[in-house]
Amino acid sequence: MTSPIALIDCNNYYVSCERAFDSSLVGVPVIVLSNNDGCAIARSAEAKALGIKMGDPAHHLRDLIRQHGIKVRSSNYTLYGDMQRRVVAACLAFVRDFEIYSIDEIFLDFAGFEERDLVAHAHALRQRVWRWTTIPTCVGIAPTKTLAKLANAAAKRRPEFGGVADLRDAGVREVVLSTFPTDDIWGVGGATARKLADLGITTAAALRDMPLKQARGVGTVVLERLVAELQGIPADAVETVEPTRKGMAVTRSFGTPLHDFDGMMGALSQYAMRAGEKLRQHGLVAGRFTVFFHTNRHKPDRPQYAGSRSTSLHPMTSDSLELIAAARRCAERAWRDGYAYTKAGVLLDDLLPAEQRPRTLFEGDTAPRSRLMAAIDEVNGRFGKFTAVTASQGFRRQWRLRSDMRSPAWTTRLEEVPTVRA
DNA sequence: TCTGGGGTCCTAGGACCC
């Protein structure tokens, strides 16, 4: 008998975070926009009821927003990250171990709690999270992660579950799986769903009953494991130690298109600066660095170009000035004049903990530069992102993001902590 | 007309996730 796994998932997470500090958003349609205020990435129940879909471009929604008085917020990831810490803290007393799967989902290892009424246990957990954060959640319980995801989706969709669905019972499982569409299953995307549909497989129950060998033929080992998980055979454990990262990226769309190399270098320098900061935060160094930029792919009638170049970093480094130099080398080789660029980014690969990095013969004394980087991080952390900048980042920054409707840093900047008036 | 048989390592690209 395998030990039960639960998935707790925050409902409409970004919207719920915004509502936690702004009661005017409660009970009305609310959407949160992606970076650059580009498209809707979170919707309240009321906004979903108005037909707003995940990823709908904001500029297509203008009429709807006006007509229904939909409240709009730019995304505020600092707030969402900080709220997640509070959700995790609320879970601790209820689990043996856990895995943070995404910004709004946590897998819970319920081993050792089997003797309890796990549904009641899950309700108590939801209650605790609600009291500590005012974030509403749903919980799915099952023998495998895939089934726990599915249970969670069922808990969200079917009011009769009251927020907690337990799929350990074969009867309940059959009812849920036989009506659950394949393309809503965790790990089945559009391409796989189409292949399965061609075989007449359109429900989770039918996919579960597919022979493992056939599943491998259709969708490699990934689909084979997924079918096993649907059968209740765990192929994916709750991972309680955070795996070391393999790569990192800093990419952005521009507020307005860029045409000149200096402007592009300004953006790329900023991204490289930020990439170095992320490496240093995680205590890592990178061995490979890539730059890319491209024109607007949503406008195929306009001249298109996508450029990308990589370079090795030796010695491996987290030094932002080294990364900026690498960005310039790559950008010069990839650059073409005469295009309207709308997005660019830098990618870091071959990451290694800084203490494990290979030493090179001619490395010299890196301590002064480390101190400089630490000082820059300190200044920017304390006084705001663009306090200490390199000259190449520029001062005009016409490429900067739009973020016109961002909520304050309620929980992470002292000046913006909300005040309560009696 | 015939044109080895394995290995390994790396990269690009597809598919998927939130």
Place this chain on the structure above:
DNA sequence: TCTGGGGTCCTAGGACCC
């Protein structure tokens, strides 16, 4: 005019080796 950002995993195929 305006369409996000940041990840993971897997496979095929090329380069290279003996």
